[in-house]
Amino acid sequence: MIREALKSTLRTNAKRGVASLAARHPTGSLLRLCRWLNEIQLFAEELTEICDVVVRMRPIRMLVFGVGNDSTFWRQLNERGSTVFLEDNAQWMSTVLARDPLADVRLVSYHTQIEESQRLMERPELLQLDLPQDVRGLRWDVVIVDAPAGWQSGQPGRMKSIFEASRLVCNGGHVFVHDCDREVEKAYCDRYLRPDRLTREVQRMRHYVL
Numbered sequence: 001m002i003r004e005a006l007k008s009t010l011r012t013n014a015k016r017g018v019a020s021l022a023a024r025h026p027t028g029s030l031l032r033l034c035r036w037l038n039e040i041q042l043f044a045e046e047l048t049e050i051c052d053v054v055v056r057m058r059p060i061r062m063l064v065f066g067v068g069n070d071s072t073f074w075r076q077l078n079e080r081g082s083t084v085f086l087e088d089n090a091q092w093m094s095t096v097l098a099r100d101p102l103a104d105v106r107l108v109s110y111h112t113q114i115e116e117s118q119r120l121m122e123r124p125e126l127l128q129l130d131l132p133q134d135v136r137g138l139r140w141d142v143v144i145v146d147a148p149a150g151w152q153s154g155q156p157g158r159m160k161s162i163f164e165a166s167r168l169v170c171n172g173g174h175v176f177v178h179d180c181d182r183e184v185e186k187a188y189c190d191r192y193l194r195p196d197r198l199t200r201e202v203q204r205m206r207h208y209v210l
Contacts, residue, residue: 023076066147
């Protein structure tokens, strides 16, 4: 039992150490190792696309829709900047905060379902999120949309996240939307982030400059 506890501690320390090192020096090899150890969903190429922008601009204001296994990495990458996460799952939010108490996470509610995506497309008044004033009142240099869940019926989908990203990003700022292999993400990106502002597509992620 002591041996298993020691192994768990060593694995945890290795994850944190590699994430911290990759945040300071986000090379391809370190990002691949960080992704593997920390079970990050974004591909290494997608991480690289975001890191190239953040490293060039940091310290910045970075807004991330969703917390996850990559949250500590984003916070450390933007050291001395402001990184805020928006999460709709209170239980998962508590799990992440237990691992990283320094993460600035705000609980939000979407009140939508994927099935409503067509009906809501041209109803911007119904796509607004109830956000804290210190989030709503700022313009963000980088916005990452990787939440809420949107892979099956009944889930909130990312309609509001993409709409709000288009409003919250600063002039000349960058928006990264993950899972753009899915129809809802593609449709809302085309409507609110616009094809002429699409800079690159990397794996399942789109990179816009607004």
